[in-house]
Amino acid sequence: MKVNLIVPGWSTGNMWGQIRFKFPPLSLTTLATFTPQDVEVEITDENLDEINFEDYADLVGITTMTPQANRAYQIAEEFRRRKVKVILGGFHPSNMPEEALSHADAIVVGEGEGIWGRLIEDARNHRLKRVYQDRVPVDLSKLKPPRRDLIREKGYLFTNTIQVTRGCPFNCEFCSVTSLFGRSYRTKSIQTTIEELTDLKRQSIFLFIVDDNLIGNKTYAKHLFEAMEPLKFKWASHAPLHLAEDESLMKLAHASGCIALFVGFETLSQENLTLMGKPSNMKIPFSDAVKRFHDHGIGVLASFILGYDHDTKDSFKRILDFCNMTRIDGAIFPILTPYPGSPLRKRLEREGRILTNDWDRYDMEHVTFRPRGMSVDELREGHEWLNANFFSWRSILKRLFKVHRSIQIFGPMNIGFRSAWKRRKLCAAT
16 A cells, blocks of 8 residues: 655745745655554655556555645645545644545544544545544654655755654644644653754754744743753744743753744734733833843744734835844744634634635745735735745845854845745736
């Protein structure tokens, strides 16, 4: 039996489809470890390789986020036309199960590791069910090291990615993470993690920890950072803004090799933070937080969501001025997007403000809802203006002029984002 696990490609009409530095699909390499040993497994990432629909497979599994959903459905239908059984899973099918079922033989709702082996056996014995859902959160201590051998030569920026926690104690209105992983915060054992990291060190000293909130349990984070220090990695991850309040944890992160963090600033408006359900961002002035990260040798990739209810036409310049003033290392500026599974979508549906369910437009670069503080055109134009100015050479050089240890990440990142933004605009114009 042969199984092909597939990542649908991003549209070349948005920045994420144009970015050259790709990251491997950790969810699929992890899932591959739960496939019976007598089953051949192949991973195809359409962002790097064309899909060979003629290549024989008994079962195709496709993981998809919302902006990739239409493409995932096209891929699924093409395989089904060839009488190949198709499974859909990931964020979008988990939150839109009835829609996904109309394009697949079966779907996986939520985490898949606990039920994947059973699904394979059902497919092998021609008794495939329509829906597979594990009601018990995955015990991370039972996860085996991902099948990185399946993607080693695929041309990714680097293959050293790892996940050590799942879940998030917060429930931000715009986020759909908790709909998949839940709010219970689960951790992988420190010993297991260090064993896996020791093996990864043979490949590269650079590491990306993909967790949505690496310090959801500060005691665990403290022990993790202490255990990582002797390995001398240079690593990046995601962390909430309030990490900057914890001096001792910041020092440990620095000592363990942290050089960059993705941090959700989200907005400069206190009213928006309240609406988002993110009071933790109100505890420390943003400029102080950036300085504390920098003082510990940690570069900041900030995220600012555009179009929340208390945003106005003036918000775009305020954000740009803040980024330039604090010399923030990098930033992304997603347009607020009402993803299925998020509390935001439910609110905007109640208020009659959803403009489209064309999933291709849910790429954080299109306006899919009716804003409160400006028009649709003003939000779209403000998004374009902010990106064009932030990724100008003048802004990049001004922010990155001071040499620090994270420049090796943020130099190429800013140049890569600038190039992707320009290519995306050219592609959209043709």
